[in-house]
Amino acid sequence: MALALSVLILAAPVYAEALPQLPHAFYGSVTINGAPAPDGTQISATVSSGTVITNSQNPVATAGDSYGISSLYLLVQGDIPDGATITFYVNGVSTGQTATFESGGGPTEEDLSVNITVTPSPTASLTPTPTPTSTVTPSATPTPTSSASPTPTNTPTGSYGNGTVAASGGIVNTSDGTITITFPADAFNASTNVSIQGGTCQHADTADFVVGGTCFNVTPDGELNASATICVNLSAYDFSIVENKADLTLGYWANGSWNVADNVTISGTTICGKTAHLSDWAVLGTAVNTMPTPSTSPTPSASPTPTITSQPTATPSPTKGGGTNWALIGGIVGGVLLLVAIVIAISIRVRSGKGAKRNHKPKQRTGNKLKKSTDDWQDW
Numbered sequence: 001m002a003l004a005l006s007v008l009i010l011a012a013p014v015y016a017e018a019l020p021q022l023p024h025a026f027y028g029s030v031t032i033n034g035a036p037a038p039d040g041t042q043i044s045a046t047v048s049s050g051t052v053i054t055n056s057q058n059p060v061a062t063a064g065d066s067y068g069i070s071s072l073y074l075l076v077q078g079d080i081p082d083g084a085t086i087t088f089y090v091n092g093v094s095t096g097q098t099a100t101f102e103s104g105g106g107p108t109e110e111d112l113s114v115n116i117t118v119t120p121s122p123t124a125s126l127t128p129t130p131t132p133t134s135t136v137t138p139s140a141t142p143t144p145t146s147s148a149s150p151t152p153t154n155t156p157t158g159s160y161g162n163g164t165v166a167a168s169g170g171i172v173n174t175s176d177g178t179i180t181i182t183f184p185a186d187a188f189n190a191s192t193n194v195s196i197q198g199g200t201c202q203h204a205d206t207a208d209f210v211v212g213g214t215c216f217n218v219t220p221d222g223e224l225n226a227s228a229t230i231c232v233n234l235s236a237y238d239f240s241i242v243e244n245k246a247d248l249t250l251g252y253w254a255n256g257s258w259n260v261a262d263n264v265t266i267s268g269t270t271i272c273g274k275t276a277h278l279s280d281w282a283v284l285g286t287a288v289n290t291m292p293t294p295s296t297s298p299t300p301s302a303s304p305t306p307t308i309t310s311q312p313t314a315t316p317s318p319t320k321g322g323g324t325n326w327a328l329i330g331g332i333v334g335g336v337l338l339l340v341a342i343v344i345a346i347s348i349r350v351r352s353g354k355g356a357k358r359n360h361k362p363k364q365r366t367g368n369k370l371k372k373s374t375d376d377w378q379d380w
Contacts, residue, residue: 025105026067032116213235
């Protein structure tokens with residue numbers, strides 16, 4: 001019995017060292033830039049002293065803007081002394097919120113909030129090349145000026161991010177915070193280096209989608225074992241390609257066309273989606289709902305000046321036919337009417353004279369002299 005007791009006493013420290021330290025569990029809500037965090041947002045924690053064991057529950061992903069749901073708490077566990085300060089992170093960005101580690105503590109509610117500020121990438125300073133002045137001859141038809149607001153210029157983002165994702169998961173984001181990709185556990189079979197390279201879009205619009213201003217490539221290309229969450233801070237140009245924010249989406253290029261990510265959500269100026277495919281990505285808008293860019297009416301091409309052929313003055317020609325000579329006809333009709341009027345006047349005068357003669361009784365004369373006078377009157 002003494003020997004057995006001695007063995008147990010000597011073995012006690014060995015068992016004590018083998019027993020893992022109890023974790024401290026946390027749960028709560030998560031907001032990003034004042035809006036509820038989208039599903040899949042990664043929550044993680046570090047400690048001021050000691051070492052945290054990274055496992056499937058550190059980090060944990062949000063569901064319904066909260067973490068620690070269904071007892072899947074954020075577990076802070078490892079070689080950590082009680083009283084160590086715990087700092088919380090959202091998508092790899094420190095919230096500035098802390099808690100005190102207590103072995104076996106919790107579940108402790110810790111609502112997290114973070115503001116992710118997008119810092120624009122510096123623009124290279126270039127000496128402007130003077131633009132030669134040219135004399136512009138104004139066109140005959142002025143080009144109408146549109147009263148609509150100008151469309152924002154598409155300035156491709158040149159952000160870059162790089163990181164190693166372990167088999168237990170991890171987060172990779174760009175240096176300016178524009179793009180964040182959260183990989184769950186088992187997305188890769190082993191630790192894998194992941195790069196994000198923003199820049200000019202490599203693929204154009206299609207019949208179904210219009211490409212926005214945020215384009216980027218994620219390597220290594222290929223399929224993941226589990227879906228990762230990609231979140232993008234939308235640019236002004238991204239918003240300009242559609243009439244409604246709800247018409248924006250995230251998509252990747254595969255098999256010669258754009259393919260939409262799963263579970264796309266928009267919160268404020270951030271759009272997120274899930275995918276198991278890494279390749280070329282872009283913010284997209286549906287073509288049927290795009291906001292039309294104000295179009296100016298095309299300047300009409302100069303119409304040829306018509307050649308005007310002088311028409312002859314409509315002066316009647318007596319020698320040429322083809323038209324009615326009303327002046328000649330009028331003259332003829334006038335002459336006929338005048339002639340008829342003269343004839344009628346003479347006829348009336350003659351009749352008046354005859355009546356006068358009949359009423360006049362000539363003196364009675366004898367012999368041939370009277371007869372001759374009568375014959376002369378009749379002859380007249």
